[in-house]
Amino acid sequence: MTTQTAPAPAPESAPPGIHRAWSVAAVAFVTIIGAAAFASLPGLLIEPLHEEFDWSRGTIGLAVSVNLALYGLTAPFAAALMDRFGIRKVVAIALTVISAGSVATVWMTASWQLVMYWGVLVGLGSGSMALAFAATVTNRWFVARRGLVTGVLTAAGASGQLIFLPLLAWLVEHHGWRPAAVTVSLAALTVVPFVWLLLRDHPADIGLAPYGGTYAPKPAPALGAARRTVTVLFTAARTGPFWLLAGTFAICGASTNGLVKTHFVPSAHDHGMPVTAAAGLLAVIGVFDVIGTVFSGWLTDRFDARRLLVVYYALRGISLLFLPMLLAPSVHPPMLLFIVFYGLDWVATVPPTIALCREHYGEDSAIVFGWVLASHQVGAALVAFLGGLARDAFGSYDLVWYASGALCAMAALMAMVIRRRPAAAPLPA
Template sequence: MTQTAPASTATTPPVPRRPGRIHRAWFVAAVAFVTIIGSAGFASLPGLLIEPLHAEFDWSRGTIGLAVSVNLALYGITAPFAAALMDRFGIRRVVALALLVISGGSLATVWMTAAWQLVLFWGVLVGLGSGSMALAFAATVTNRWFTARRGLVTGILTAAGASGQLVFLPLLAWLVDQHGWRPATVTVSLSALTVVPFVWLLLRDHPADVGLAPYGGEYAAKPAPVAGAARRAVTVLFKSARTGPFWLLAGTFAICGASTNGLVRTHFVPAAHDHGMPVTAAAGLLAVIGVFDVVGTVASGWFTDRFDARRLLAVYYALRGVSLLLLPLLLAPSVRPPLIFFIVFYGLDWVATVPPTIALCREQYGDDGAIVFGWVLASHQIGAAVVAFLGGLARDVFGSYDVVWYASGALCAMAALMSMAIRGRSPGPALTATAR
């Protein structure tokens, strides 16, 4: 009788087996998609909280923007460490814990009475939890489970965040309008908590765990856990920071974050409200951005599999910059066709930058691409954090958001030029050998 090695040892993986009619990788991607949707409520809420918190506690918009800033910054800084922790402890454990932290932090805001508590609960706790659920999660799942169709899968998982926005934003806007901001934060908490069983029961860390090869690739044994996750993340940062492409990717993605999460997601609703538009109508427009974001991001993933990622980024940033320069002319008390055109156009471009950015990180840095992308994502969130704070401060100082729209449009033009300066070839061997 032929004996097979036990499946639990890292050096003796289970005997490879043929995939079924539908490869297991697609089920893992589906679980990841649902997980990202379930945790997306936290990203939909900050823009809806600015006016209610200002009215109830008399906190300045700059103070509220500071809490959002801390959230966005920690979201980004946590991401590369989360990618390394997933290599050490597994995707399932890290993601489940992150969802519990998001749920607890969001729920705790119900009882806050001081601004520092908003910074602690929403800024620190939700920021740390959401950082572990960041796009590094999508990059890790894609890198492990897919060899073919990586661009498409990256686009689909990136679009999950927009789908979550689509699901939650109208509901949260209605709750805030009809029942106040507290029921909305409880809803976010429960949605994150609901996803935990799906992650724990259905998500798997590596194809070798179930005796399969990655989709479109060859079977490989599951690597042994990588010790020193924090040290590895920092070492990869220092290695990649010695290369020019890293700084170009980090710079362009910082501008991406500034012009999306920091500006539009955080300040579009209060800016539209300044022009007399009802909050529910403005939130509905952001939800429409989410609809077209799904289309644009999946399409961008498809394009990334076929075209030069640098040129795609240049086009995306240039078009985004033009649209932001025009936005102050389009805001009005009611929703008019030119504003709808902006919403559709901006939605198609919202996170279309993610698939080509991940592809360039993978091309330049090989097996360490997910961790490098985590650091690039950190720059994205730092850019978002700066503009989330400065946007609220500009509103307090100038009485409008116009100067922030114009500045962001100019930055997007700079990002388009930086994208074309990224080298098309890998600068050298992957960093893994020296980073571990």
């Protein structure tokens, strides 16, 4: 007896009107905005959890650091998971895990539960989406306008931060941290039906060509994708540029997600600033983050990526050295100037870092950047934890700001010694 498999949908030209790729991109945009809710919360939880449970800031910072580390370490494998099991399944499961981890914190009574729920569950869920989600959607569904869609999906994270940070800060200040945690859980869970019903893994699933491209059958699942991810890491680790790029990007993560996103609100609160005002400043950083990223991409097309990194890290370090003198009970013009600059500089390092990965590692550059991104999150995790310990030990965050400024100066020096490669080439076998 022979069995027959259902034929694949016949290739079709795009129907008149709006191409299906745009609806897929819209679902991805909404998903990333919903995901921004859980990225916005950690810095708002430090003071409330410290006051209610009398946990040290170092203990709370440990949960945040586990979250950031798992986010980074999961990210390189996320694309492999999506290749193997499909975008829709991976993202739906990731959002469900995030929702469960967030709502479980409402009933926690011990600090290890915070590490397990917020650190492990939310960290694994968020890492399974990370940058791989946006990259996979744009690579599969778009040929034309790919850069535009990538930029829009990248901006969705900052847009979500702008939406959720003030709301979550208001909930924490007026109703406590539990309603904020439930809001994050509901935001993640609400997106799941849209992902499951409207997201599709590949244009060929519905007989379409990608937007601006020609029809191509859906490729077979890449069974060896995870193994290749590890192989590329070991090969890249034998080259000097990899360690310089990973080192500079680790400092980037330390000085953004690990430091400012996690500890700016409690540090400003130490100086008498209301939580809602400090969270509002972080939201403003998200606005200028979008502008800075787009402008940095434009500069990367025109100038030496190494020199751009030197300038970005040097200016970031100088700004961090001045921050302790700017913190005050109210928002004033010099603080706004810091916020605007830090927003412009926040992920300005990403386009030149990607360009240098492409220059040195050619067709393997996407995987190499995944591992460089992992170092970014490991750096963020270390500073999220150590920043809390320093606050417990010294009674203020001043030393943390100064040390981070010095680290950024080190990153500028590291970027300066990265050697140029005339032509991109794949890693040697």
